[in-house]
Structures are given as C-alpha cells and as structure tokens.
Amino acid sequence: MSEENTMRLLQEPSPHxxxxxxxxRMMLDVLLALLxxxxxxxxxxxxxxLKVFGIAVPAMMIAEWVFxxxxxxxxxxGEKHSFKERFLxxxxxxxxxxxxxxxxxAIIFGMCLPPTTSWWGVLVGALAGIIFGKLLFGGLxxxxxxPAAVGMILTRLSFSNTMSxxxxxxxxxxxxxVVTGGTILSSTTTGGYSALMDVSLxxxxxxxxxxxxxxxxxxxxxxxxxxxxxxxAIDWRVTFTYIGAFxxxxxxxxxxxxxxxxxxxxxxxxxxxxxxLAGGMLFGATFMLTxxxxxxxxxxxxxxxxxxxxxxxxxxxxFAAAPEGVGYSILLANLITPVLDHHKVASSRWTxxxxxxxxxxxxxxxxxxxxxxxxxxxxx
Amino acid sequence: MIAKARHIxxxxxxxxxxxxxxxxxxxxxxxxxTNGRCASYGLSVxxxxxxxxxxRLGLRKGPFFEQPIVSTCSGTYLGIxxxxxxxxxxxxxxxxxxxxxxxxDPSVKERTEEELSALTKExxxxxxxxxxxxxxxxSSFPSYVKLQGDHEIHTIVINGVECEPxxxxxxxxxxxxxxxxxxxLRLLMRATGATExxxxxxxxxxxxxxCWSSALAxxxxxxxxxxxxxxxxxxxxxxxxxxxxxxxxxxxxHLPAEFGILxxxxxxxxxxxxxxxxxxxxxxxxxxxxxxxxxxxKFLKARIGTPLRDLLPLAGGYRDSGKKKRIxxxxxxxxxxxxxxxxxxxxxxxxxxxxxxxxxxxxxxxRCGSCVYxxxxxxxxxLIAQAVxxxxxxxxxxxxxxxxxxxxxxxxxxxxxINVTEYVRRAKRxxxxx
Numbered sequence: 001m002s003e004e005n006t007m008r009l010l011q012e013p014s015p016h017x018x019x020x021x022x023x024x025r026m027m028l029d030v031l032l033a034l035l036x037x038x039x040x041x042x043x044x045x046x047x048x049x050l051k052v053f054g055i056a057v058p059a060m061m062i063a064e065w066v067f068x069x070x071x072x073x074x075x076x077x078g079e080k081h082s083f084k085e086r087f088l089x090x091x092x093x094x095x096x097x098x099x100x101x102x103x104x105x106a107i108i109f110g111m112c113l114p115p116t117t118s119w120w121g122v123l124v125g126a127l128a129g130i131i132f133g134k135l136l137f138g139g140l141x142x143x144x145x146x147p148a149a150v151g152m153i154l155t156r157l158s159f160s161n162t163m164s165x166x167x168x169x170x171x172x173x174x175x176x177x178v179v180t181g182g183t184i185l186s187s188t189t190t191g192g193y194s195a196l197m198d199v200s201l202x203x204x205x206x207x208x209x210x211x212x213x214x215x216x217x218x219x220x221x222x223x224x225x226x227x228x229x230x231x232x233a234i235d236w237r238v239t240f241t242y243i244g245a246f247x248x249x250x251x252x253x254x255x256x257x258x259x260x261x262x263x264x265x266x267x268x269x270x271x272x273x274x275x276x277l278a279g280g281m282l283f284g285a286t287f288m289l290t291x292x293x294x295x296x297x298x299x300x301x302x303x304x305x306x307x308x309x310x311x312x313x314x315x316x317x318x319f320a321a322a323p324e325g326v327g328y329s330i331l332l333a334n335l336i337t338p339v340l341d342h343h344k345v346a347s348s349r350w351t352x353x354x355x356x357x358x359x360x361x362x363x364x365x366x367x368x369x370x371x372x373x374x375x376x377x378x379x380x
Numbered sequence: 381m382i383a384k385a386r387h388i389x390x391x392x393x394x395x396x397x398x399x400x401x402x403x404x405x406x407x408x409x410x411x412x413x414t415n416g417r418c419a420s421y422g423l424s425v426x427x428x429x430x431x432x433x434x435x436r437l438g439l440r441k442g443p444f445f446e447q448p449i450v451s452t453c454s455g456t457y458l459g460i461x462x463x464x465x466x467x468x469x470x471x472x473x474x475x476x477x478x479x480x481x482x483x484x485d486p487s488v489k490e491r492t493e494e495e496l497s498a499l500t501k502e503x504x505x506x507x508x509x510x511x512x513x514x515x516x517x518x519s520s521f522p523s524y525v526k527l528q529g530d531h532e533i534h535t536i537v538i539n540g541v542e543c544e545p546x547x548x549x550x551x552x553x554x555x556x557x558x559x560x561x562x563x564x565l566r567l568l569m570r571a572t573g574a575t576e577x578x579x580x581x582x583x584x585x586x587x588x589x590x591c592w593s594s595a596l597a598x599x600x601x602x603x604x605x606x607x608x609x610x611x612x613x614x615x616x617x618x619x620x621x622x623x624x625x626x627x628x629x630x631x632x633x634h635l636p637a638e639f640g641i642l643x644x645x646x647x648x649x650x651x652x653x654x655x656x657x658x659x660x661x662x663x664x665x666x667x668x669x670x671x672x673x674x675x676x677x678k679f680l681k682a683r684i685g686t687p688l689r690d691l692l693p694l695a696g697g698y699r700d701s702g703k704k705k706r707i708x709x710x711x712x713x714x715x716x717x718x719x720x721x722x723x724x725x726x727x728x729x730x731x732x733x734x735x736x737x738x739x740x741x742x743x744x745x746x747r748c749g750s751c752v753y754x755x756x757x758x759x760x761x762x763l764i765a766q767a768v769x770x771x772x773x774x775x776x777x778x779x780x781x782x783x784x785x786x787x788x789x790x791x792x793x794x795x796x797x798i799n800v801t802e803y804v805r806r807a808k809r810x811x812x813x814x
Contacts, residue, residue, distance in 0.1 A: 009720060010704045010737050013802045015713040015788030017390060017545075018738075021381045023746045023795045097743045097796075141744035141796075232381045235749065292382065292748040297762045299753070341763060343778040348758045
C-alpha cells in the first residue's frame with residue numbers, strides 16, 4: 001500500500017465520541033433564561049439596574065480573570081521570558097467557561113439585590129462573593145458555596161441601611177409608593193402575616209410589588225425555569241423537590257395556624273399563595289439552588305439537599321428575625337453537600353439510610369412548625 | 381445537560397445497512413500465536429509444512445487455560461511474524477501462504493443428527509475447548525469456562541443485541557443464520573438441561589423480528605423464543621441483556637450461572653454449531669470498515685487471518701482530510717485504538733472504525749452529575765475521579781471502581797469533556813494493586 005506507515009495514527013483511550021454538549025453551553029442557557037428578567041429590570045429600574053449589573057458583572061469577571069492568570073502563571077525555570085510570553089502562557093488556561101461562569105454568578109447576584117443598593121455595596125458584595133465564595137476554594141468546580149448567595153448575604157447584611165425600595169411605576173401608573181422597610185415580606189417581621197392579608201396575589205405574580213430586581217416578576221422566572229427544564233440545564237429533581245417541599249411545609253403551617261385559631265379571618269389559600277409568591281423562593285429554586293457545583297452529585301443526595309434547603313427556608317420565614325430565608329438556606333444547604341458526597345455516605349441508589357434521613361427531616365420540620373405555631377402563639 | 385445518556389449520537393460516522401461484499405481471500409493468512417490473553421504458545425508444525433483448514437497447528441497457553449491454534453485456510457506455513465493484535469498489543473502470528481484451495485483437514489467430518497443429540501455437557505465442553513471457541517461478543521474469553529461448574533441452568537440467553545452505535549455485524553449474522561443459531565442453541569439447551577432459550581435483539585430491528593418469527597414458526601414447545609430488548613446503550617452488556625430478557629438482576633461480582641442463566645453471543649453459538657455439526661472452525665466474519673476516515677464504507681465478509689492492509693483498499697483507502705486518523709477496533713464507545721494499520725483480523729474483530737481526529741479540551745468539572753446518572757453499574761464516576769486525583773487509596777476503594785465495565789458512558793456524557801472513564805480505569809488499577 002502506498003500509504004504504508006506514512007499515516008500518522010492517533011492513540012487515545014475509549015470512548016471515541018462525546019455528547020454534543022458542554023458546561024459552557026449549560027451556563028449560556030442559564031444566561032438566556034435570565035434574559036427576560038434582565039430586560040424586565042432594565043425596563044422597570046432603568047439606571048439603577050444598569051448600575052448594579054454594570055458593576056457586578058465586570059467585577060466578578062475581572063476577579064475570575066485575575067485568578068486564572070495567577071493560577072496559570074509560568075513556573076520559574078531559570079530562564080528569562082518576555083512579558084508577552086508569560087502573559088500568553090497564563091492566558092492559555094482562560095477558557096470560555098471562565099468568562100461565562102462569573103457572568104452568570106454576577107447576574108444572579110445582581111438580581112438578588114434591591115435596585116437602590118449603593119454602588120460600593122454592589123462592588124464589595126460581588127468581589128467578596130466571587131473571592132470568598134469561589135476563588136479561594138480553587139475556582140470553578142471547587143467551591144462549596146454559591147458565590148452569588150455569598151455576595152448577596154454580605155451586601156444585604158452590611159449595606160442594608162443604604163437600601164430602600166423605590167416607587168414602582170407601570171405604564172405611568174404608580175403601583176407602590178416608597179415604603180421604608182423594604183419588601184412585603186419584611187413587613188412580616190413587625191406585623192406578622194396579618195400585615196399581608198390584603199395583598200393581591202396577581203400583583204405578586206406579575207411583579208407589581210417591591211423587592212429585589214430579579215425576584216419580583218414570577219411570570220418571567222417561570223418562563224426561565226421552563227426554558228432551563230426543556231434544555232435540561234438544571235436538575236429538575238432539585239427545583240421540584242425544593243418547591244414541592246416548601247409548599248407542603250407552608251401548607252402544614254397554614255393548617256396549624258387555622259387549627260390553632262391564631263389569626264382571625266385566616267384564609268389558608270391566600271396564606272400559601274403569599275408565601276409562595278413573595279420573596280425569592282422561586283428565583284432561588286430556579287437559579288441558585290440548582291448550581292451544579294454546590295449540590296451533591298448523586299440522586300438521593302440531591303433530594304436530601306433540596307429538602308434541607310426547603311425546610312430551612314420555611315423555618316427561617318416563619319420563625320426567624322429575618323424576612324427572607326432563601327439566601328441563608330441555600331448557603332446552609334451548600335454546607336451539607338460535602339457530607340452527602342463523602343465516599344462513605346454517597347450512593348447513587350436509594351438506601352434505607354437515605355430514606356430514613358428524608359423521613360427524619362420531614363418529621364423534624366413538622367414538629368418544629370406545629371409546636372412553634374401552636375405554642376409560640378404567633379407567626380411573624 | 382444534566383441527564384442520563386442512553387443513546388449515543390454519532391456526529392459524522394454514518395452507517396446503515398450496506399450491501400454485504402465478499403472480501404477476496406488473502407494471499408497470506410495470519411493466525412495469532414500469542415494474543416491478548418495468552419502470552420506463550422507451542423507449535424506442532426514446522427516451516428514449510430502444508431496445513432489444511434481446521435488443522436491444529438499448536439497450542440496457545442493462557443493464564444489458566446490452553447487453546448489450540450486452528451487454521452482457517454490451507455497452504456504452506458512460512459513462519460512467525462510480528463503484527464498487531466486487535467487489542468493493540470504486538471503479537472506473534474503464524475504466517476500461512478494461501479493456496480486458495482481451502483482443503484479441509486481429515487478431522488473435519490460432519491456429525492450426524494444422532495451423534496449430535498447424544499452430546500452431553502462434557503462433550504459440548506470438550507468441543508468448545510478443542511475448537512478454541514471464544515466469546516465473540518468482544519471479550520474473546522474461552523467459552524467453555526462459562527459451562528464449567530455445577531450450577532443448574534434453566535435459561536440460555538443468546539445475545540444478539542450489539543448495542544454499540546453503528547455496529548451491524550451481529551445483526552447481519554442473526555439475519556443470515558437463524559437456523560444454525562437455533563440448532564446450536566438446542567444443542568446447548570440439551571447439554572445443560574435448560575428449558576428456556578431466549579434470543580435477544582433490539583426491538584427496532586423489524587427485519588430481525590420478521591426473520592426470527594418465521595424461523596421459529598415450527599419451534600413451539602421447544603422453549604426457544606425471540607425476546608426483543610430495548611434499544612439503549614449498553615443493552616448488549618451481559619447483565620443488562622439478561623435483566624431485560626429474563627427480569628433477573630445479576631449483582632456485581634456474581635456469575636449469571638449462579639442464577640441459572642447462561643449467556644452467549646449469537647456469533648459464539650453460530651461457531652458452536654459449526655464446531656459441533658461440521659467440526660469446522662469459524663472461518664469468516666462480517667466486518668465493517670467504516671467511519672469518516674475511509675473513502676467508502678464497506679461491509680465485508682472477510683476470512684479470519686486477513687490483514688487489515690488487504691481490506692483497506694477495498695474501502696477506498698484513507699480519506700485525505702489533512703487530519704490524523706484513529707483506527708478503532710470495535711465500536712466508538714468501547715473499541716481501542718491501535719498504533720498502526722498492520723492489524724490482523726481475529727475472530728472477535730467485527731468493526732474497524734477509521735475516524736478523523738477530534739479534539740476535546742477538558743474544562744473543570746462542574747459536578748453536574750450526568751456521569752452518575754448514566755453509569756449502568758450505579759457507580760459515581762465523578763467522585764471516583766476526585767478520589768483518584770486526591771491519591772487517597774481508601775477513598776478510591778470505598779467507591780468500588782472494580783464494578784466498572786468501561787462502557788464509556790461517563791466520559792461520553794461529561795459536560796466538561798473530561799475522560800472520566802480513564803480516571804475510573806486508573807481507579808481500578810489502584811484498587812487492584814493496593
């Protein structure tokens with residue numbers, strides 16, 4: 001044969017095909033799912049939205065880029081290399097995913113903030129989120145905590161005095177006046193659920209209310225969720241377990257309130273609806289809890305993880321002195337991920353221990369909720 | 381995409397059912413002396429001897445078995461040459477100059493029906509051993525080993541699934557030789573006392589279902605039935621095939637025989653029929669030469685012992701695309717690359733995939749979990765890969781990498797294009813050594 005031994009043959013381990021798919025594509029899908037919310041916030045909040053995203057996105061992307069350049073720096077080999085050579089050597093590690101991942105984190109982080117957050121609040125939160133939430137652990141894929149959640153908690157705790165919720169106008173009509181104190185959920189810290197009894201569920205659903213930029217318009221979140229589910233960019237198990245467990249536990253709380261006669265003229269359906277639609281529950285379930293890096297890798301682990309997050313959200317919402325439980329509950333649930341992925345704990349199939357864990361978590365939740373409501377006597 | 385991978389999409393390897401072509405007999409025929417399992421051999425022929433089809437030329441020595449070397453052509457034995465085995469190893473081959481007469485050895489005599497029906501389990505075992513029958517599904521493990529042991533067998537499963545994407549050799553064999561396979565199966569059932577024989581093929585192959593329903597038309601009451609199975613990868617894996625066909629789940633580390641089941645590839649049963657009925661070795665196999673690296677994809681009936689270099693011109697040679705080529709012996713998921721095209725066809729070779737180079741740059745693992753969802757043995761490849769990187773042997777062993785069947789689904793489904801399978805292979809070595 002003419003080509004004898006002139007062919008250069010390649011040796012590689014099997015398999016020799018790969019699925020048409022990439023992590024970058026998954027993150028671009030998340031960006032695309034966030035797009036309607038992004039447009040919504042630009043329309044409603046205009047320059048405020050520009051400020052938040054205009055600071056958060058470059059801050060996180062630059063931090064990641066600097067990190068990659070440090071990580072990929074040329075080792076000392078006794079020779080002198082030009083700056084260009086060293087720069088290109090470090091740059092070879094910078095892949096598309098290193099650009100998309102921080103952008104996704106930054107937009108999710110921005111979505112969790114009220115539009116009036118001061119620019120230094122956004123900057124500090126974004127940098128702290130990506131550095132302490134991700135880069136210190138070793139960058140993409142190594143982090144324990146969701147960087148957006150870390151940044152959001154930090155900004156909300158440290159700079160809350162600079163936040164106020166602006167008046168919202170829809171087509172020239174003022175929907176909500178400036179209220180000191182923040183979202184509708186924060187009014188529950190003082191007045192309890194009674195303060196929300198006349199809130200319109202439709203307004204909550206459409207986003208005609210105050211709150212963090214991305215969290216108010218539930219319709220658009222659901223559109224994004226649908227897109228992500230169709231594209232299989234998130235694990236439906238986590239989202240649905242979280243939403244389902246949250247609703248079920250809130251319903252139990254509603255039954256306890258109604259049964260205990262704690263609030264007069266109590267409408268349980270309205271209660272469930274308000275708790276479901278107010279705050280960042282849907283947004284967290286769609287975009288933050290589903291970050292694959294910070295959730296367990298196995299099926300049973302993911303159910304336990306989502307259930308723990310839902311329990312914590314409900315308990316914080318009902319009893320804690322904070323209006324919102326989503327951010328905290330996601331961070332706390334992230335903490336149990338390494339445990340669920342420990343080689344002696346993890347299993348890809350259901351075992352009786354995993355089932356027992358789920359049962360115990362549910363039992364503890366129900367006990368806490370019922371005892372807390374009946375004997376505590378008040379729902380905040 | 382966080383999802384279980386069950387179907388393999390092939391980007392540019394096309395293949396459907398092409399016309400079968402008979403490849404010309406090779407000028408020189410090569411028979412493996414050593415092979416992937418056997419490291420040494422002894423010969424009973426000298427250089428210059430005349431050999432005939434079906435003649436025993438020597439004995440291959442494996443780790444715990446011996447295997448005769450059976451000639452698949454007639455001609456003059458010329459000596460030993462080194463060529464590549466399909467496993468990628470360089471092995472010693474017996475070179476035979478073909479005289480194109482296909483003169484049978486005197487030992488090649490047909491058995492009569494009475495003799496066939498009198499065969500006991502020990503006889504079948506001896507036939508398998510003496511004719512060097514191996515598992516033709518790809519393992520090339522000696523078939524008789526499965527028959528050893530005192531387990532009571534109730535079902536024999538014939539695996540014609542061939543779940544690797546784009547392979548069609550077993551499909552063709554099941555289509556062309558249903559009678560022979562039924563005869564071989566009946567022989568085996570009689571010898572083992574099994575009451576049920578299940579012939580498995582993918583349900584999407586309507587032509588197979590038709591062919592077999594007519595072939596089995598007079599077989600009611602014999603216990604032999606056609607069992608369509610699912611069309612997913614790896615349905616052809618022994619355990620998956622048995623599970624779909626019989627509903628029995630065989631746990632890792634156990635033999636199907638412990639559950640009363642024997643599983644053989646369709647081609648193995650066909651070669652058993654040839655060995656028992658005609659005392660002939662399997663002479664030829666259906667071989668695909670396909671992929672985007674050759675000019676014309678071909679489906680050939682080729683004599684065992686033919687060098688690949690004789691077959692490549694039939695497929696139009698390499699397609700000149702300016703890219704490096706990979707020659708993959710087997711399917712795209714489990715086949716292995718060889719370092720040169722100096723490969724000899726052995727009985728297990730049914731597919732030669734020539735593909736252009738494709739580069740996948742690995743990103744960081746985002747722990748999406750697709751590999752965990754996809755793994756047919758319920759392992760956690762992402763955790764195994766992490767454990768291998770950490771170098772912690774305890775961690776590696778606790779994750780049971782030895783259960784891996786190297787189907788390749790974890791690497792296939794990886795969203796970050798990491799070759800997870802390679803990490804699991806390393807984990808298997810670590811677990812074995814420590």
